[in-house]
Amino acid sequence: MSALTAPRKHVHTDDPQRHLEVVGEPQKRHTLLFALLIIAVLGGAVFGTVTLNALAAADAVQARELDRRVDEAERVYAQLVADVAALEDPARIRAAATELGLVPGGPGRHVQLARNLPADGAVSELDGAGRTADPLKPVLSVER
Numbered sequence: 001m002s003a004l005t006a007p008r009k010h011v012h013t014d015d016p017q018r019h020l021e022v023v024g025e026p027q028k029r030h031t032l033l034f035a036l037l038i039i040a041v042l043g044g045a046v047f048g049t050v051t052l053n054a055l056a057a058a059d060a061v062q063a064r065e066l067d068r069r070v071d072e073a074e075r076v077y078a079q080l081v082a083d084v085a086a087l088e089d090p091a092r093i094r095a096a097a098t099e100l101g102l103v104p105g106g107p108g109r110h111v112q113l114a115r116n117l118p119a120d121g122a123v124s125e126l127d128g129a130g131r132t133a134d135p136l137k138p139v140l141s142v143e144r
Contacts, residue, residue: 086092
């Protein structure tokens with residue numbers, strides 16, 4: 001018999017530092033199952049990473065499209081502001097009014113009333129005859 005196949009004898013000593021014992025057959029390991037599990041986990045991680053990258057790329061394309069639309073809207077807004085400023089130009093308004101046959105107005109005039117209105121509070125509600133002092137009172141009063 002060779003040294004590898006020879007039965008081992010258990011030598012018992014009283015030496016407290018030596019704790020040797022015979023080891024039996026190793027337990028059967030499921031390395032194939034472990035390998036398949038690792039491959040599945042790594043495959044899922046790769047699939048998840050690729051999916052997230054694809055979603056991020058799609059969102060980046062959408063963000064670029066929105067940025068382009070915002071830039072276009074800002075350009076249109078600036079053009080519209082410039083158009084409004086050109087239309088509000090007093091010289092253009094004067095020229096358009098002249099084309100329509102309007103003439104420039106004269107100096108400003110003010111109307112001064114010969115008597116006060118009842119809404120001013122200076123006139124009594126009724127005159128001596130029992131009628132209202134002013135026929136326009138229902139139209140001009142604050143009670144309307």
